[in-house]
Amino acid sequence: MKRRDFIKNTSLTGVGFAVGSTLVNCAENSTETKASIVNVEKASLPIVIATWHVENATAKAMEILKEGGNALDAVEQGCRIEEANEKGQTVGKGGLPDREGNVTLDASIMDKHGNCGSVVYLQNITHAVSVARKVMEDTPHVMLAGEGAKQFAISKGFKSENLLTEASKKAWEKWKIEAKYKPIINIENHDTIGMLAIDKNGDISGACTTSGLAYKMGGRVGDSPIIGSGLFVDNEIGACAATGLGEEVAKTVGSFLVVELMRQGKSPQEACEEAISRIVNKPNSNYKNFQVGYIALNKKGETGSYSIHQWFSMTKFQDGKNEQIQSDYYNKT
Numbered sequence: 001m002k003r004r005d006f007i008k009n010t011s012l013t014g015v016g017f018a019v020g021s022t023l024v025n026c027a028e029n030s031t032e033t034k035a036s037i038v039n040v041e042k043a044s045l046p047i048v049i050a051t052w053h054v055e056n057a058t059a060k061a062m063e064i065l066k067e068g069g070n071a072l073d074a075v076e077q078g079c080r081i082e083e084a085n086e087k088g089q090t091v092g093k094g095g096l097p098d099r100e101g102n103v104t105l106d107a108s109i110m111d112k113h114g115n116c117g118s119v120v121y122l123q124n125i126t127h128a129v130s131v132a133r134k135v136m137e138d139t140p141h142v143m144l145a146g147e148g149a150k151q152f153a154i155s156k157g158f159k160s161e162n163l164l165t166e167a168s169k170k171a172w173e174k175w176k177i178e179a180k181y182k183p184i185i186n187i188e189n190h191d192t193i194g195m196l197a198i199d200k201n202g203d204i205s206g207a208c209t210t211s212g213l214a215y216k217m218g219g220r221v222g223d224s225p226i227i228g229s230g231l232f233v234d235n236e237i238g239a240c241a242a243t244g245l246g247e248e249v250a251k252t253v254g255s256f257l258v259v260e261l262m263r264q265g266k267s268p269q270e271a272c273e274e275a276i277s278r279i280v281n282k283p284n285s286n287y288k289n290f291q292v293g294y295i296a297l298n299k300k301g302e303t304g305s306y307s308i309h310q311w312f313s314m315t316k317f318q319d320g321k322n323e324q325i326q327s328d329y330y331n332k333t
Contacts, residue, residue, distance in 0.1 A: 044300065044301035044302070044318060044319065045199070045301050046066075046074075046200050047198050047301045047303070047316070047318040048061040048062050048074060048195065048316070048317040049196050049197075049297055049315065049316045050194065050195040050314070050315045051192060051193055051241065051293070051312075051314060051315075052191070052193065052243075052313060052315065053313055053315060053324050054082055055315055055317075055322050056081050056085075057078040057079065057081040057082050057193065057195065058078060058315045058317040058322055059317065059322055060077050060080075060081045061077060061195060061197055062074070062322070064077050064078075065197065065199050065200065068200075069199070070201075070205070071111075071112065071197040071198060071203050072109070072133075074197040074199065075109065075196065075197050075206055075207040076109060076130060076207060079091075079107075079129040079193055079208075080127050082193045082209070083126055083127050083129060083209055086165050087167075089167070089168055089211075089214075090192070090193065090210065090211055091128075091191075091192075091193050091209045091210050091211055092126045092128065092209065093161070093163045093165065094163065094168055095163060095168065095210075095211025095212075096172065096211060096214035096215065097164055097168060097211075097214075097215070098212075098216045098217065098218050098220065099215050099216065099218060100218050101164065102123060103163035104121045104122065104123055104212065105119070105122045105123070105163075105210070105211055106118070106208075106210050106211075106212055106222055106224045106225040107119050107122070107129045107131070107132045107207070107209040107210070107224065108129075108132050108207065108208050108209075108225045108226070108227060108230060109129055109136060109205070109206070109231075110206050110207070110227060110231055110232065110233040110239075111205045111233070112203040112204055112233070113235070114233070114234070116136055116142055116231075116233075117136025117139075117141075117143070118132050118135065118142060118143045118144075118225035118227065119131050119132050119135060119143070119144055119145070119149040119153075119225060120143060120144075120146070120221045120225045121146045121149070121219060122145075122146070122149045122153070123146075123150055123163070124150060124160045124161060124163060125150060125154075125158050125159075125161075127158065128209050129207050129208075130158070131144075131153045132225070134153070134156050135149075139152070142227065143225065175214075175215050191210065192209070192222075192224050192230065192242070192243040192244075192246075193208065194206070194207070194208045194224075194230070194241025194242065194243055194295060195207050196233075196239045196240075196295065196296070198297065198301050203235060204234075204235050204238065204239050204297070204299070205239075206231050206233045206240075208230045208231045208241055208242075210222065210224045213246070221246075222246025222249075222250075223242055223246035223247075223249035224242075224246065229242065229246070229249050229250045229254060229255060230246065230249060230255060232255035232258075232259050237262050237263045238296060238298035238299055239255075239259065239296060240256075240259050240294050240295070240296040241255060241294065241295050241296075242254050242293065242294050243291075243292075243293050243295075244292035244293050244308070245290040245291060248292045249292055251279075252275065252278050252279055254275050254279075254292065257271075257278065258272055258275045258294055258296050259271075259296075261274055261275065262296070267304075268297065268298055268303065268304045269304040269328075271296065272294045272296055272306040273306050273330075275294060276293075276307075276330050279292055287330075287331070288331065290308075291308050292308055293307040293308065293312050293327065294306065295314050301318065303316060303318075305327035305328070306328050306329065306330070307328070307330070308329060308330045308331055309330075309331050310329050310331075311326070312326075
């Protein structure tokens with residue numbers, strides 16, 4: 001099932017998505033335990049996980065890793081596959097526009113050293129994730145926005161092009177017939193591609209890229225480019241990426257929370273479930289009408305996923321298998 005189609009169909013009935021993750025407890029100091037952990041690492045690395053049904057993207061990332069590339073190269077190149085996929089309508093070229101018909105992109109990237117870069121409200125540049133990496137590597141800043149981000153991208157050799165495809169334009173024109181200016185979560189759909197990888201050296205990197213909430217108010221920015229909300233990497237512990245309604249992720253600094261819970265000893269699955277619990281159990285939570293989710297992995301390459309509502313999936317490439325895995329979810333009523 002296509003990500004955007006499913007979100008559209010289920011959001012009208014108050015259903016959304018979320019992701020989560022599975023992680024292992026820290027090693028004890030015994031020789032036996034250490035030996036077993038070494039064996040697990042050898043058996044499971046490298047690994048790539050991503051939100052949704054994106055086997056082509058994870059295949060590209062794994063190709064980079066198998067050829068000796070690092071995790072940072074892998075997540076960037078993997079995300080670029082989806083950014084160039086015009087049929088996806090969720091990231092990069094062909095993404096669904098804001099209310100004024102402008103395709104605006106958010107992206108972030110984070111490496112094993114904790115360095116990070118992001119772009120917000122970027123227009124006319126397909127590969128936002130690569131611009132985010134340039135921000136990280138070639139500027140003293142973490143985030144560039146709007147026209148400044150665009151001009152920076154052009155100065156680095158990125159091509160300016162119209163990202164509004166005919167299919168997305170028609171969808172936007174259809175939406176305008178009955179559009180209301182007040183944001184309505186169940187009608188304004190959203191999605192994100194988050195990708196995490198561990199290379200053969202055991203180093204972790206992550207990236208997120210999105211066209212954000214479809215038909216959003218002009219200037220709206222979600223969680224994806226905000227380090228700690230849409231993405232967080234700690235090379236000693238693990239990493240997490242978020243998808244779903246960015247406003248709710250940002251309110252709980254979700255990806256940072258998941259990693260910190262893992263640091264405290266929770267497994268990735270437990271950490272993600274706790275992070276979702278923080279959202280759904282807030283006073284006056286309207287969680288039945290939106291989705292938030294997390295994917296995560298730990299230093300040993302163990303993974304998991306968890307979502308608020310049914311049908312979210314994670315793509316996982318590990319031990320030669322590139323497969324889609326359905327997420328467990330909170331709302332089973």
